[in-house]
Amino acid sequence: xxxxxxxxxGLLGSGIFASSATSGNILKNDIDEIEPLExxxxxxxxxxxxxxxxNHSVLHKASSRGHANHGWLQSNHTFSFANYxxxxxxxxxxxxxxxxxxxxxxxxxxxxxHDNMEIxxxxxxxxxxxxxxxxxxxxxRQGDIQVMSAGTGIMxxxxxxxxxxxxxxxxxxxxPNQRNVAPRYxxxxxxxSQRHNRFQQILSPDPSAEGVWxxxxxxxxxxxxxxxIETSYSIKQTGNGVxxxxxxxxxxxxxxxxxxxxxxxxxxxxxxxxxxxxxDTEILLMDLSMSLN
Amino acid sequence: MRTLNFVVFGKNEEILLTLKRIIETTPAWKTTVQxxxxxxxNYLSAHPVDILLLSSGLSAEEERDIxxxxxxxxxxxxxxxxxxxxxxxxxxxxxSLFPDLTQEH
Numbered sequence: 001x002x003x004x005x006x007x008x009x010g011l012l013g014s015g016i017f018a019s020s021a022t023s024g025n026i027l028k029n030d031i032d033e034i035e036p037l038e039x040x041x042x043x044x045x046x047x048x049x050x051x052x053x054x055n056h057s058v059l060h061k062a063s064s065r066g067h068a069n070h071g072w073l074q075s076n077h078t079f080s081f082a083n084y085x086x087x088x089x090x091x092x093x094x095x096x097x098x099x100x101x102x103x104x105x106x107x108x109x110x111x112x113x114h115d116n117m118e119i120x121x122x123x124x125x126x127x128x129x130x131x132x133x134x135x136x137x138x139x140x141r142q143g144d145i146q147v148m149s150a151g152t153g154i155m156x157x158x159x160x161x162x163x164x165x166x167x168x169x170x171x172x173x174x175x176p177n178q179r180n181v182a183p184r185y186x187x188x189x190x191x192x193s194q195r196h197n198r199f200q201q202i203l204s205p206d207p208s209a210e211g212v213w214x215x216x217x218x219x220x221x222x223x224x225x226x227x228x229i230e231t232s233y234s235i236k237q238t239g240n241g242v243x244x245x246x247x248x249x250x251x252x253x254x255x256x257x258x259x260x261x262x263x264x265x266x267x268x269x270x271x272x273x274x275x276x277x278x279x280d281t282e283i284l285l286m287d288l289s290m291s292l293n
Numbered sequence: 294m295r296t297l298n299f300v301v302f303g304k305n306e307e308i309l310l311t312l313k314r315i316i317e318t319t320p321a322w323k324t325t326v327q328x329x330x331x332x333x334x335n336y337l338s339a340h341p342v343d344i345l346l347l348s349s350g351l352s353a354e355e356e357r358d359i360x361x362x363x364x365x366x367x368x369x370x371x372x373x374x375x376x377x378x379x380x381x382x383x384x385x386x387x388x389s390l391f392p393d394l395t396q397e398h
Contacts, residue, residue: 015372015390080385085395090385097381113308115349115378150378152350153305175376179356180349 056268057254058092062261065100072107076100078245078263092243092265093290094216097173100261102166103128108159114150118174118214120203121146121158122222122284124247126167132156136185143192145202147212151181170245170284175292176215186212192224199223199233199285217289225251225276225283233285234271241267241290244274249281294394297387298341299324302333302359303348308378312348315380330355334362337370344371344390349378 066077066084077084078098079091090096096117108129121128123142130146131137133155140146148154160167188211194200202211203220211220219236235242243265244251246258252275258264266272267290274283301312301324313324325340327333337345345363347356356374363370371390376382388395 081381083384085385085388087389087392087395090389096376113305113311113378115305115308116376117378150349153308153378155307173377173381179353179374180351 056266057256058265059256059258060089060263060265062259062263065261072104073109074102076261091175093241093267093288094175094177094218094292095172095243095286095288096175097171098243098245098263099171100168101171102168103160104166106160106163109157111155111157113153113155114148115153116176116179117150118176118216118218119148119150120170120172120174120212120214120220122170122172122202124168124170126165126169127161128167128169129159129161130156130187131158132185134183134185138187140187144187144189145212146187147185147203147214149176149181149184149215151176151183154183154185170247172286174214174216174218174288177217177289177292178215181215188212190222195222195224197223197225197229198231199283219287221285221287222247223283223285225249225281227276227279227281230273230275232271232273233287235269236287237289239290240287241265242269242272243286243288245284245286247282247284249276249278251276251281251283294319294321296321296323297343297391298322299344299346300327300333300336300342301325301346301348302327302351304328304350305348308348311379312346312375312383315383330358333359337362337366341368342370344373344387346373346375346386348375 060078066086068075068082068084079089079096080086081097081099121140122145123140125142127139127141129139139161190200190202199221200223201219201221203218204211204213205217207213217237217240243263244253245263246260248260250259253264254272256264299316299322301309303309309326313326316322316324325336327336360372363372373386373390375386
C-alpha cells in the first residue's frame, strides 16, 4: 500500500480550484503526509529489528510538542493546533488533535462551538465540569472518559470545578467518518483495576462494546503497567495504524524507547510488542484508521 | 498579512458568527457569511473570493453542488472543508492551503 497516497487521498476535499479555462480542476492539495521524523536506532538489547519500522513509524518526543501558555491554561500540542502550526505535525491518520492540558484552579474554557469532530476528553487529575447546548451538565474525573460527536454543531463550556487544585486532562480530536451527524454526548466511569498490566478498551466504533463509541474506525485502550511487564497488541483492522502516548513512566515499543508524554505512531504492522521500563507506566494506545472514509 | 476574502457557508448561525469573529481577528482577513446555497453561489459568482470555507449543517448534496460551482468561476478559489467548529484548526487549515502565509504570520 502506498501509505502517502492513501492518506493524502483520504483526507478532506480542501484545495485550490481554478476555472476550466485555465486548468480545470483542483490545482493543488497541501494536505500533510505522514513521514518519519526521527530515525529509529538499532537496539541490540531488545532484539527487535528496527528495520521492521523503517518508513512506517513516527516519533514525537515530548519536548518537541507545541506549547501554549495562556496563564490559566498550559497546553502541549502533539499536533498543530490554534497558533501552533507545524506542517510536519498535522495528524496521524484520522487523529488530528492530542492536547495535554493543565487548567488553573477555578478557570476554564467559556462557551464555544464545535462541529464535525469526535472529541474525547480523558481526565488525568482533578475534576472537569462540562456543560453543553444539549442540556448536559456533568463532572468528569480520573477514571472517566467523555465523548462528544460534534456533528452539525454543539456549544459547550468546560471548567476546572475546584478552586483549590488544578485539573489535567487529554483532549483528543478524531476526524469523523461522516460529516454533519447528529450531535451527541456521553461519559462513562471505567473500572481502572481492569487496566492493571493489561490494556483496557475505553473507546470503539461499536455502541455495544466496552467504553464509549465514536463515528470512526478507532479503538482506544489504556494500560497501567509495572516495570518489566511485556505485552503485545494486535491491530484491529487492515489499514489502521497505532499511536501510543505515554501518560507516565516509560516503555519500549518495537525497540523504540519512549519516555513520559512521548508519542509514537506505527502503521503497516499487524502486531506490536511493548515493555514497560519503569514503575507506574501508564499508556494510551490509539488504533485508528489511516484514511478518512 | 495579505488581504484574504472568505465566504463561510453553513447552517448553524452561532458557529458561522464565531468563525467570522475568529477569522477577522486577523485584520486583513474579511468574511461574508452565507446560509443558503443559491445566495452563496450568486455571491461567489459576483465577488472574487480567496477562500470558501464549508462549515457545518450542509447536506452532502449542498456540499457537492457548491464544490461543483467552484470550477465554473472565472477566478481561482481555495476550498476548506472546515472541521472542529472554532479556533482550534482554522488557522492551520488556512496555512495548509496557503503555506506562504506562515512566513507573514
